[in-house]
Amino acid sequence: MSKRRKLDGRIGIDEAFDDNEPMAQVVRSLLPAASKMDSEARERMMGHLFSVQRGRRLEGPKRETTWAKRALVPAVALVLAAAVLSAVLFPVFFGGGKTRPAVKAQNATFLNLVGKVEVMQPGHPWRPATSEDHLMARWSVRTGAASTASVHFPDGSVARLADDSEAKVTMLAAGEISIDHIAGGTYHRVHKGTKYTVTNSDVASHALGTAFNVENRVPGRLEILTVESAVEVSIGVHEPIKVSQGEVMTVSLSGNKTAEKQPVSRERLQDQRLMAAVQQDAAAGYSTGVYENLDVPGSQPSSQPAQTQPEQPPSIQLAGDDVSGTSVNLSWTLSGAGSYGSLVLLRSEGAEPSYPGDEIARYSDTSMSSATDDTITAGHTYQYRIAGVPAESGEVIFSNTVVVDVASPEPQPVPASMSLTAAPSSGGVALQWSVTGANVFEGFVLERVVDKAPSGSPTPEGTTNFKRIKSSDVFYSYQDGTVLPAHSYSYRVGLVINGAVMVYSDWQQAAVPSR
């Protein structure tokens, strides 16, 4: 039973107190060896955890201070008491005394339905949308050609669908709205204080009190354009990237995701669809963010592009791509009226690269238009910019920022192999094996051949037996209790994939002693 000993001046339980308990010994002897979690499953889990962590960070702390709690409890109690008293005294105000649900389900409504607009509620087919519809979580909306719709949420946020677009409301709760952007273009005017997320693939745009547009009309390409304030864009498990007012981020959804962020062009701002959404915002009395700083009037957007273009300011356009996790190729073009003494390549992780602190290369030959960065580490995310530095004095001109997510190198496929050990034990022969290079298989075939047997043995030399073992997930071991004394055996184990043995271990011998 438990032995006690003095430990650092306090009574502690001897850690070995249960060593002599037979049942404890049985439990310990039966425990399987430690296993490693499947790497894919772990990666999936980590991706989910990072997303939860990001969500928690965006939510911020929820704990009230003690004094606030103390003040809150009586205050709430007072309000509740007053409400109950009012309900008793003035039932008319509470629906004639009828019970009402404490929490009203959140739903949204349609405004400005133009053309062919359809909705789909869970478990039902698509049907035409009407202004009487009350959208709830898990409802989808789509628009046809030359059709538009605005979804008005109870908090005051609005999602505007352009033509040929589709979105699904995945969460609709007080203070939190999530939307799956599925196709086309969706413009979002977010009420301040609401946690608003628009997701496409594993690219999530989080906003708090802002206006932005999400579009994926080009296959494999997603664009997030911030009209007002800022949006945080998260790609997979990577740190969010801030897309500020007047910036546009383009994410390549094919292969290794790459993102490029740059100031939005005047031409893009004059896009008919975008301006139509901004026009509706302006008509509703909202500020129009980036449009207010331009000579493109957001409140009265022109349907025609400007007839005369002013002289283009100097600019540098940078593009970059990861080359199989070993280097990043960058190329750039200079345009406008710029003249530079040198071009400086800037690189950083986690924040937009700045000049001169993040300089990694300088080119005095300004006709250079490309570079390869092979000083990268796989699995990291880098941001690049080019700074055009004037020869004497003047303003440094920056290119757009290119974000390159350098892929981790693909693990080299390892051919499946098996190793086996066989050792005589008190219960027969103990067999243990391991598998390398294969994750998906059905089980094992254990093969035993009698190498040596005394004369008259019921299992003479050469006798072969098989046992099929279904993959148990926990054990790669077997106790062969059917061996006979004074016999020698050879064992091998085969890995069964798709019903066939794909690979065998080497043969292992075990000699069972005479009794």
Added chain:
Amino acid sequence: MPGGRIQPRKGAGRLRLVSTETAATGLLVREAVKSAEALEQLCDLYVPKIYNFILKRVGNVQDAEDVTSIVFEKVVVNLGTFDESKASFTTWIYRIATNCVTDFYRSKGRRREGPLEEVPPGELASAGDELDRADLYMVLLDLLKQLQPKYQEALTLRYFGGLRVQEVAEALGITESAASKRILRGLDELKGLSRGGPLDTLI
């Protein structure tokens, strides 16, 4: 305790000794609330332990992966409320894991299936009624499930999780003395249930 530091325990008249390793974990936990890198490091430390603890309890990889994921989601959601003055992170996370496994069995209402499939004639097992180790382990799991939850928890934390008695006590919110008694009582109950069954020959 060499290399340790002393930290007062809230609401108690005694001191709780905190090793440098525990203190480093505490720092990592605080960082993991906001830093993805710290969260990854924390998971590097604890995913193997918790995954194996759960795998030993549920007995198959798919369920173990699912439950592990649930455990760590709860950890991330509640990291901000973790108070290292009340319990170590290890006991805190094992407490969560224990609850999640209980929830898992409660929600599924499932029984384990034997992992081995005996097959055609002329094979090794033809002579034996003897169960192999994997089968015996499944028998053990079934017996464990027949115990009162308090004994199940104490035994699995001790033997599947490999926790020290003090950690078992912290995870269960009881004294060390009560934890050791619960473990011994659990072993006795398990022994009683094993009587006449396949495990009896091993005792």
